[in-house]
Amino acid sequence: GAVVSQHPSWVICKSGTSVKIECRSLDFQATTMFWYRQFPKQSLMLMATSNEGSKATYEQGVEKDKFLINHASLTLSTLTVTSAHPEDSSFYICSVTDSGTGYSDTQYFGPGTRLTVL
Amino acid sequence: AQKVTQAQTEISVVEKEDVTLDCVYETRDTTYYLFWYKQPPSGELVFLIRRNSFDEQNEISGRYSWNFQKSTSSFNFTITASQVVDSAVYFCALSENDYKLSFGAGTTVTVRA
Numbered sequence: 001g002a003v004v005s006q007h008p009s010w011v012i013c014k015s016g017t018s019v020k021i022e023c024r025s026l027d028f029q030a031t032t033m034f035w036y037r038q039f040p041k042q043s044l045m046l047m048a049t050s051n052e053g054s055k056a057t058y059e060q061g062v063e064k065d066k067f068l069i070n071h072a073s074l075t076l077s078t079l080t081v082t083s084a085h086p087e088d089s090s091f092y093i094c095s096v097t098d099s100g101t102g103y104s105d106t107q108y109f110g111p112g113t114r115l116t117v118l
Numbered sequence: 119a120q121k122v123t124q125a126q127t128e129i130s131v132v133e134k135e136d137v138t139l140d141c142v143y144e145t146r147d148t149t150y151y152l153f154w155y156k157q158p159p160s161g162e163l164v165f166l167i168r169r170n171s172f173d174e175q176n177e178i179s180g181r182y183s184w185n186f187q188k189s190t191s192s193f194n195f196t197i198t199a200s201q202v203v204d205s206a207v208y209f210c211a212l213s214e215n216d217y218k219l220s221f222g223a224g225t226t227v228t229v230r231a
Contacts, residue, residue: 001165016145032217034218034219042223043209043221043222043223043224044163044209044219044221045193046218046219049218093161094165095219096164097217105151105163105168105170105213106151106153106168107153107165107213107218107219108165109155109162109163109164110162111160111161111162112161112162114161
């Protein structure tokens with residue numbers, strides 16, 4: 001399967017600041033990436049679908065102006081949590097698919113980023 | 119409506135016991151994919167298996183086996199001779215035509231030595 005990295009693995013920030021999380025596909029070109037959020041002891045909730053070179057598609061209830069997604073290249077997508085508040089504290093996970101191989105329906109996940117907003 | 123139901127919240131077994139995780143899904147699509155992922159305490163989701171809706175063959179991979187039954191919309195997962203390293207949260211997921219993954223709530227498996 002694909003190898004996906006995320007940076008940072010954890011971050012602590014003050015309320016009101018912005019935090020950028022990077023998701024990288026290390027061994028193939030990812031035309032599509034997904035961003036998920038997972039609260040403690042809960043399942044993963046899809047936040048948005050990121051397509052290289054176009055605007056991200058956000059799920060219902062996810063504020064696109066708060067969670068900025070940029071997919072500028074086939075190997076990198078970034079999620080910026082703007083003006084973070086304590087309720088944004090969560091585990092953020094990205095995943096990638098590669099439409100070109102025919103296995104676009106398999107998502108491979110990054111190790112996740114734990115965000116704590118004080 | 120919940121598309122994927124994992125009725126078991128937690129399962130605790132003693133090492134070497136078998137454990138079966140239930141997964142029931144709901145979809146109107148004729149083409150869909152089912153997955154199982156493992157999330158150990160470290161947090162990273164590990165892909166275990168993908169099954170498409172046209173392939174009802176059961177599959178075995180080492181100590182893992184999967185039973186897919188379209189008639190009951192179930193895709194159950196069995197760990198044979200469980201080991202402590204199997205302790206994790208296991209998620210069943212459904213992907214329909216738009217390839218978004220709908221996850222079940224997850225089942226926490228604890229294997230005691």
